[in-house]
Amino acid sequence: MADGTHGAAGPSRLLAAVPWVAGAWLAASAASQIPALQFSRIRSRDYLSLIPNWKFFAPHPATYDLRLFARGRVAGTGEVTDWVDVHPFASRGPASVLWSPRKRAEKSLYDIFSQLVQSFPYEDEDSVRTLPAFHALVDYCARRVRGEESFASCSSFQFSLIETDGFLEEDAPRVLIVSDEHRL
Secondary structure (H helix, E strand, C coil), X not given: CXXXXXXXHHHHHHHHXXXXXXXXXXXXHHHHCCCCHHHHHHXXXXXXXXXXCCCCCCCCCXXXXXXXXXXXXXXXXXXXXXXXXXXXXXXXXXXXXXXXXHHHHHHHHHHHHHHHHHHCCCCCHHHHCCXXXXXXXXXXXXXXXXXXXXXXXXXXXXXXXXXXXXXXXXXXXXXXXXXXXXXX
16 A cells, blocks of 8 residues: 555546536436436436436427518619518527627527417407517518618618528428508
8 A cells, every 4th residue: 555556546536427427417418308207307306407408309380481581662763672681590600609699690590480370360450560579570671671772772671571491492482471662
């Protein structure tokens, strides 16, 4: 013991256990995300809250993308411009995993889209146009259009909410709503 051989074995055993403990924690974390009863027991016994709850599996995952397009009416001539994507998807880099301030604005807009889409089966088209979410979308779209050079000579705009398959693009896009014209 005086030569230090027994004392050095303790820390090396502890270091050897770290990958096993980390692996067990990772496996328990992944298993607890599965929405099955036998896996929910893992979280019920996690008294120190060491197992994260990431909710990988949403109850109703989004299987489509919602896109917002607008076109303008040129003042004087009455000519209508082409449809323009006024909210293109922002490209994200590796740093967005740690810092993504635009994500809140995108989430807010997605929530507005979702509220409108959820109201379609229950409301007629005129009623949808009275919803606060619809008015928020008109305001958002007007602010985006005012900043576009292609709308500089326009006196009014119209927007459309489109549902697509997203990346796959297997089915044709579906028009959910086309607004009336709104003054700029």
